[in-house]
Amino acid sequence: MSHQLNVVYFSWVKERIGRDQDIIDCPENAETVAQILEFLQSKDAVYQEVFADLKKLRFALDQDFVGLETLLGSAKELAIFPPVTGG
């Protein structure tokens, strides 16, 4: 069963992609955060460029920080953004 995922972007990730979110149907073989990034990169060159250097990106699944190898499970929202700079 395909699972819908809301992918949200912030800071320069949002600016370079040109929108603040995508709603995607997760492919059957995408089980981790890294595999979702690969899926997006296979769809459009803009993702290839923005996600080229993974060291510059951070990820949150349903609003909790996660690593690239984290399983998506039944998460509804994946956020992709640069390291935070508040305070």
Add this chain to the structure above:
Amino acid sequence: MISIAVQENDFESGTEINRLSAMGGGAISSFVGQVRGDGKLRALELEHYPAMTEKALRKIAVKASEQWALHGITIIHRVGRLQVGEQIVLVCTCSDHRQAAIEACSYIMDQLKTVAPFWKKEILQDGTENWVEERQSDLDAAQYWKN
């Protein structure tokens, strides 16, 4: 008691300190961060991840309250466009003793800098805009509490 606010409006630190000191204790510590003017900067634009911000700040506050005996914690963080000299953030802690209040306040700020989903964009006098990059010194400061 933990009080968290993410807002565009300014805050009055004296009011917040008084509110916290009314909870008892005897030791109040506070930190206020402002937009630092270095000559070239006109303003900062603060973006955040609304669905996650309060959750992340609350998690930091709860961890602080588990490590130190606190009567109250207040965290206020502003978002939107802030001019040089404007206040960005307030952290205020209240305890029976000064070490607990000061250390918890410092801990909360160090954690906030590395795990709260805010991003600063600098708007310079000449109109150029840059996203601020993370600083190693902030990562080191957050790491300090893990040792």
